[in-house]
Amino acid sequence: MSKKVRGKALILLMVSVLTMMCLNVYGNTTKVTYQDGYLMFGTWNGNGNATVTIGNDYLTKGSDVAKYNEFEYLECNKNTVSNSHFSVAEQNGNVVISLNESYLKSLQDGMYSFKAVFAKAIIPIRLYVVTHKIDFKDASFSFSKWNGSGNAEALLESNTFSHTFYADLFNQLTYKGIKVDESNYTVSTISDVMKIALKEEYVKTLPEGESYFTVEFSDSSVMIKLTKPISVKINKTRNVKATLKNKKLNITWKKVKNADGYVIKVGENKKLTKSKKTVNVKKNKGVIRKVNANKTYYLKVRAYKIIDGKKNFGEWSKLIRCNK
Numbered sequence: 320m321s322k323k324v325r326g327k328a329l330i331l332l333m334v335s336v337l338t339m340m341c342l343n344v345y346g347n348t349t350k351v352t353y354q355d356g357y358l359m360f361g362t363w364n365g366n367g368n369a370t371v372t373i374g375n376d377y378l379t380k381g382s383d384v385a386k387y388n389e390f391e392y393l394e395c396n397k398n399t400v401s402n403s404h405f406s407v408a409e410q411n412g413n414v415v416i417s418l419n420e421s422y423l424k425s426l427q428d429g430m431y432s433f434k435a436v437f438a439k440a441i442i443p444i445r446l447y448v449v450t451h452k453i454d455f456k457d458a459s460f461s462f463s464k465w466n467g468s469g470n471a472e473a474l475l476e477s478n479t480f481s482h483t484f485y486a487d488l489f490n491q492l493t494y495k496g497i498k499v500d501e502s503n504y505t506v507s508t509i510s511d512v513m514k515i516a517l518k519e520e521y522v523k524t525l526p527e528g529e530s531y532f533t534v535e536f537s538d539s540s541v542m543i544k545l546t547k548p549i550s551v552k553i554n555k556t557r558n559v560k561a562t563l564k565n566k567k568l569n570i571t572w573k574k575v576k577n578a579d580g581y582v583i584k585v586g587e588n589k590k591l592t593k594s595k596k597t598v599n600v601k602k603n604k605g606v607i608r609k610v611n612a613n614k615t616y617y618l619k620v621r622a623y624k625i626i627d628g629k630k631n632f633g634e635w636s637k638l639i640r641c642n643k
Contacts, residue, residue, distance in 0.1 A: 350436075350437070350438075350439060350440050350441050351382070351384050351439060351440040351441070352440070352441045353378050353440075353441075353442065353443055356377070356378050356443070357378075357432075357443040357444060357445050358371050358373065358376055358378060358442060358443070358444045358445070359371065359444065359445055359446075359487065360418060360433070360444055360445065360446035360447075361446070361447070362447040362448075362449050362487075362488065362537050363418075363423050363446065363447065363448050363449070364449055364450065364537075365424075365450045366420065367420055368417045368418055368419060368420055368423070369417070369418040369423060369446055370415060370416065370417040370418070371415070371416050371435075371444050372410070372413050372414070372415050373385045373413060373414040373415075373416070373435060373442055374412060374413035374414055375412075375413050378442065379440065379442065382440075384437065384439040384440035385414055385435070385437050385439075385440055385442055386414070386437065386438075386439075387407070387408075387409035387414050389437045389438035389439060390407050390414060390435070390436075390437055391436045391437060391438065392436050393405055393416065393433060393434070393435055393436070394433060394434040394436065395431055395432070395433050396431060396432055400422075400433075403419075404418065404419055404421075404422035405417060405418050405419060405422065406419070414435075416435060416444075418446070423448065426446075426448045427448065428448050428449055428450055428451065428538065429447075429448060430445060430446070430447055430483070430485060431445070431446040431447075431448065432444075432445060433445070433446060445487065447485065447487060447488060447537070447538070449488070449537050449538040451538075452537075452538055452539060452540070453482065453538065453539040453540075454539070454540050455480055455482075455539065455540065455541040455542070458480050458541065458542075459531070459541065459542035459543060459544050460473050460474075460475055460479070460541065460542070460543045460544070461473065461543065461544045461545075461546070462517065462543060462544065462545040462546075464546070465522060465545065465546070465547055465548075466548065467548070468519060469519055470516045470517060470518055470519055470522070471516070471517040471522050471545055472514060472515070472516045472517075473514070473515050473516075473543045474509075474512055474513070474514050475512065475513040475514070475515070475534070475541070476512055477511055477512055480541075482539060483511075484513050484534075484536060484539065484541070485511075485513065485536070486506055486507070486508045486513045488536040488537040488538055488539075489506055489513070489534070489535075489536055490535040490536060490537060491535045492504060492515065492532055492533070492534055492535070493532065493533045493535065494530065494531075494532050494533075499521075499532070502518075503517065503518055503520075503521035504516060504517050504518060504521065505518070515534065515543065517545065522545070522547070525545065525547060526547070527547045527548065527549045527550065527551075528546070528547060528549055529544055529545070529546050530544070530545045530546075530547070531543070531544055531545075532544075532545065549626045549627075551577045551624050551626070551631075552577075552633075553575065553577065553578060553622050553623065553624050553631060553632065553633030553634075554575050554576065554622070554633055554634075555621075555633055555634035555635070555636065556572050556573070556575055556581065556620045556621050556622050556633065556634075556635070556636040557572065557573050557636060558572055558573040559571075559572040559618070559619070559620050559636045559637070559639050560572070560639075561616075561618060561639050561641040562641070563610065563612060563616065563641050563642060563643050564612075564643075565612075566608070566609060566610055566611070566612055567606055567607070567608055567610065568585065568606065568607035568608075568610050568616060568618070568641065569604075569605075569606055570583060570604065570605045570606070570607070570618065570620065571603065571604045572603050572604075572620050572636065573603065574603040575603070575622035575633060577624055578622035578623065578624060578633070579601075579623060579624050579625045580599055580600065580601050580622070580623055580625075581599070581600050581601075581602075581603065581605070581620055581621065581622050581623070582597060582598070582599055582620065582621050582623065582632070583597070583598045583599075583600065583605045583607070583618060583619075583620050584596070584597050584618060584619055584620075584635075585597075585598075585607050585616055585617070585618040586616070586617055586618075587614060587615070587616060587617070588617065589617050589638060591617060591618075591619070605620075612643050613643065614642065615640065615641070615642040616640075616641050616642065617638055617639065617640055617641075618638070618639050618641065619635045619636050619637070619638050619639065620635070620636045621633050621634060621635045621636065
């Protein structure tokens with residue numbers, strides 16, 4: 320590796336460490352605090368203790384800032400936790416903090432922010448209490464509009480539906496009841512807002528129109544809707560035939576694939592501006608009534624497909640001339 324590359328790598332490493340760790344005055348002493356990371360007591364489901372090990376983790380490993388004999392106290396949501404609610408022990412050079420089951424049973428479901436305060440550092444720790452699961456059956460998020468390229472992203476905003484969705488509690492993503500392979504999407508958090516991004520290659524394999532995914536968490540489940548634009552080609556209308564009889568103009572044509580209906584345009588001149596009429600029909604035939612049997616009429620037909628409530632038209636047929 321060149322000196323220039325090594326220098327850049329060292330700078331990036333220092334920036335990462337400084338972003339995560341800084342020095343703050345806490346009480347009368349200066350302590351290391353961690354701004355962009357935290358350890359986990361884990362998810363407590365109603366039984367047993369909740370434990371965290373400090374010293375061999377990604378925050379404090381190799382820093383020697385969290386020693387057993389330098390532990391001072393434990394905070395929860397800025398309140399000091401009574402020593403009767405937890406125990407602290409030393410194990411293989413690490414500090415093990417264990418919350419008692421009796422204390423945990425006094426907590427409601429939700430996320431709790433703890434701080435283990437040592438002489439040299441303040442270690443942030445999260446606890447999730449989950450004793451029941453919420454299924455949001457009548458609510459859903461939406462992926463961003465997808466127009467044929469790029470990832471499809473959805474933000475699960477905090478406090479939506481009076482509930483916060485935590486990435487720490489994410490279990491899996493399913494589509495039609497089948498687990499989506501983790502290689503097809505990513506999960507991230509931006510300021511405690513969870514983001515799920517479906518990769519472009521995977522989105523392209525999904526059908527056009529609406530698709531519903533279910534996000535499974537330890538404490539809840541919620542749907543996310545993906546809408547892919549429908550790109551159905553409406554072909555030109557062909558083989559148009561018309562007969563004029565008994566003051567009625569009977570028109571038929573070849574059925575157009577994927578068509579929801581047809582438009583017939585009739586007039587007494589080639590530009591269809593004189594005595595013009597426009598008729599909408601569902602099938603590949605139509606009747607124009609109250610016409611003059613002694614006149615010549617011109618007409619054309621085109622098909623349409625309704626997509627998102629809007630008519631998308633195919634090409635007009637060639638102009639047809641009809642008289643008695």
